[in-house]
Amino acid sequence: MTPTGQCLNSDDSACAGPVHEYTSRSGATTSERCERHQGLHDEIMDAVERGLQERYPGYDSPGSPPPDWFDEANAGERWDDDY
16 A cells, blocks of 8 residues: 555544554554544444453454354354364
């Protein structure tokens, strides 16, 4: 990606702070955001992560036990499958 120096969320005209290139939490993508919008994005992603941890405790930890409702017989999936 060629840096443009423009905030990805600039269409809402509430940008604040310099624009930087940020790497996604997965490390797979980058995006350019002003400091304000990156802060808002981080808050949203933190809330998503908390929700996932509440519903699927330890989902991101290899070897974690599956939730009580998980049944390997459904769709032939395993809790600890590596994709």
